[in-house]
Amino acid sequence: MREAPEASFWSVLSGRRSVRFYTPDRLPQGVVERLLLAAILAPSAHNAQPWRFVVLQDLRTRRRLVEAMARRWEREMRERGIDEKVIQVEVRFSLERFTAAPLLVMPCLTMEGMDVYPRPHQRRAEHTMAVQSVAAAIQNLLLAAHALGLGACWCCAPLFCQGLVRRILRLPRTWEPQALITIGYPRHHPPLPPRKALEEVLWVI
Secondary structure (H helix, E strand, C coil), rough: CCCCCHHHHHHHHCCCEEECCCCCCCCCCCHHHHHHHHCCCCHHHHHHHEEEEEEECCCHHHHHHHHHHHHHHHHHHHCCCCCCCHHHHHHHHHHHHHHCCCCEEEEEEECCCCCCCCCCCHHHHHHHHHHHHHHHHHHHHHHHHHHHCCEEEEECCHHHHHHHHHHHHHHCCCCCCEEEEEEEECCCCCCCCCCCCCCHHHHCC
């Protein structure tokens, strides 16, 4: 018996997890396009669709990017006084997760097509609307990955070194890297993380 559309929707929504470890299996042909088609179905402010996606297929470029980001992060952790053993563990895990994932997608933001305002608070609000739009596209991508039997994890590391990322990948200056999404077949099935009760996050007026 076929699952009802609503039941199928809730199954995808409740079953998605942040998956950090993947099997080495290659993804089927066309899966990247299907994931990105799902992403661009998201709503966006003014329908400006301020998202851009970088698919990191070249392993040497990916390695160069990941190692440069790791060096920057390592230096910044030392500046914060974090224990050296902790730094090494974090850096090693970061290198592994970004180099071992079968697929790496970097969503970026552009203000091209967004409204232009004269006042700073208006410009800040418009930029926030673009961030929200890209986030909606990322969520679509994550749900599509789960629906296709894949795992994925949303990592925000590029936000801390946007200039470095742009330089290594030779991205347009108008593109703002927002995240790295690792994607592949899950090697583990994480439990549902704790969720706040609805009453804790709801204010009815």
